[in-house]
Amino acid sequence: MATHLRSAGKKCTVIGGSGFLGQHMVEQLLKKGYTVNVFDIQKRFDNDRVQFFLGDLCDKEALLPALQGVSVAFHCASPAPSSDNRELFYKVNFMGTKAVVEACKEAGVQKLVLTSSASVVFEGTDIKNGSEDLPYAKNPIDYYTETKILQEKEVLSANDPDNNFFTTAIRPHGIFGPRDPQLVPILVQAAKSGKMKFIIGDGKNLVDFTYVENVVHGHILAAENLQKDSALCGKAFHITNDEPVPFWAFMSRILTGLNYDPPKYHIPYWLAYYLALFLSLALWLLSPLVTIKPTFTPMRVALAGTFHYYSCERAKRDMGYKPVVSLDEAIDRTLQSYPHLRRAKA
Ligand SMILES: NC(=O)C1=CN([C@@H]2O[C@H](COP(=O)(O)OP(=O)(O)OC[C@H]3O[C@@H](n4cnc5c(N)ncnc54)[C@H](O)[C@@H]3O)[C@@H](O)[C@H]2O)C=CC1
Numbered sequence: 001m002a003t004h005l006r007s008a009g010k011k012c013t014v015i016g017g018s019g020f021l022g023q024h025m026v027e028q029l030l031k032k033g034y035t036v037n038v039f040d041i042q043k044r045f046d047n048d049r050v051q052f053f054l055g056d057l058c059d060k061e062a063l064l065p066a067l068q069g070v071s072v073a074f075h076c077a078s079p080a081p082s083s084d085n086r087e088l089f090y091k092v093n094f095m096g097t098k099a100v101v102e103a104c105k106e107a108g109v110q111k112l113v114l115t116s117s118a119s120v121v122f123e124g125t126d127i128k129n130g131s132e133d134l135p136y137a138k139n140p141i142d143y144y145t146e147t148k149i150l151q152e153k154e155v156l157s158a159n160d161p162d163n164n165f166f167t168t169a170i171r172p173h174g175i176f177g178p179r180d181p182q183l184v185p186i187l188v189q190a191a192k193s194g195k196m197k198f199i200i201g202d203g204k205n206l207v208d209f210t211y212v213e214n215v216v217h218g219h220i221l222a223a224e225n226l227q228k229d230s231a232l233c234g235k236a237f238h239i240t241n242d243e244p245v246p247f248w249a250f251m252s253r254i255l256t257g258l259n260y261d262p263p264k265y266h267i268p269y270w271l272a273y274y275l276a277l278f279l280s281l282a283l284w285l286l287s288p289l290v291t292i293k294p295t296f297t298p299m300r301v302a303l304a305g306t307f308h309y310y311s312c313e314r315a316k317r318d319m320g321y322k323p324v325v326s327l328d329e330a331i332d333r334t335l336q337s338y339p340h341l342r343r344a345k346a
């Protein structure tokens, strides 16, 4: 059945709809004929076709009005990974997600689609074409990932066909695209301050970077295929561009596309990792006196220096997923969307 027919008359709520992924979700859902509510702690855009509900997702009572008459809830809210705030991650990603599940059940929402992360299985060592059967990381790389694991478990275990409540989780990796506040802006900032001179390791490590529209496509397919007895119930799915790319080739393409020099010197992975670890320990000791956010954290070094790419075969098989925008096209569109970050040619 055509997607627009299946989605006719569907009402959904995007929790975290003011964020980078959330805004792209809203745009595509509207295009597909959904009626869209946004629930977020902040309002970051205006759209007459969207009903906004401002509130903290940890508060079940605040969530309930946003979920009335809704058949699908997309939960893509999270504190930013760079906030590095353990209590906040635990409160929002774990306790808050419990509140989301409770509120969905109470409001009679039938489907809950969580935005998880492929990093829930990443421990800082190589993963090549990893499937969803990999176990959760025993030693997650940071507090953010630790609570993404708790969150995913909470949502998947809430799947309850007897009570007409179905849940699934999408695990994207390295989302990028127009309006992303993380990847391109952090990279350009690092280049501007002369910190993008080094390639960590031999530069051959393959990584998934996933264009935001493909991630959105995966979420919408998940919602439309999630139903009683479907293979999606209570399961997680990798959504990638299906084109793993060397991490440093991707970074170089973004940098050169914005007129910055690509990194060219190599630094051994272990040296970069221990330098970043030492720096974060030093900054932690100094934290009562000064607050400095380092560019190179052990987590970023691990992400930049190891293989970590994932198979999206399960999503292809169970929901008919196929990336809709190629990596080449995605990079071009992304570069065009950041004219303000482009360096003027000398
Ligand atoms: N950006 C990436 O590369 C990846 C992101 N993800 C996941 O995708 C989801 C979306 O990420 P982004 O759009 O990049 O983040 P974002 O920071 O742009 O958006 C998150 C949104 O959640 C909202 N939010 C945070 N705490 C809230 C609370 N207590 N109550 C209500 N709303 C709250 C924020 O206001 C924001 O609008 C997150 O769950 C993230 O963990 C997963 C894999 C990769």
Ligand SMILES: CC(C)CCC[C@@H](C)[C@H]1CC[C@H]2C3=C(CC[C@]12C)[C@@]1(C)CCC(=O)C[C@@H]1CC3
Pocket (backbone or CB within 6 Å): 081, 116, 117, 118, 119, 173, 174, 175, 182, 183, 186, 187, 190, 295, 296, 300, 301, 303, 304
């Ligand atoms: C300074 C450079 C070494 C790196 C600059 C780019 C990084 C900011 C990004 C490269 C991979 C990205 C990534 C995430 C955030 C931004 C990067 C570190 C996530 C941690 C976002 C949240 C997730 O769930 C996993 C992502 C993995 C890849």
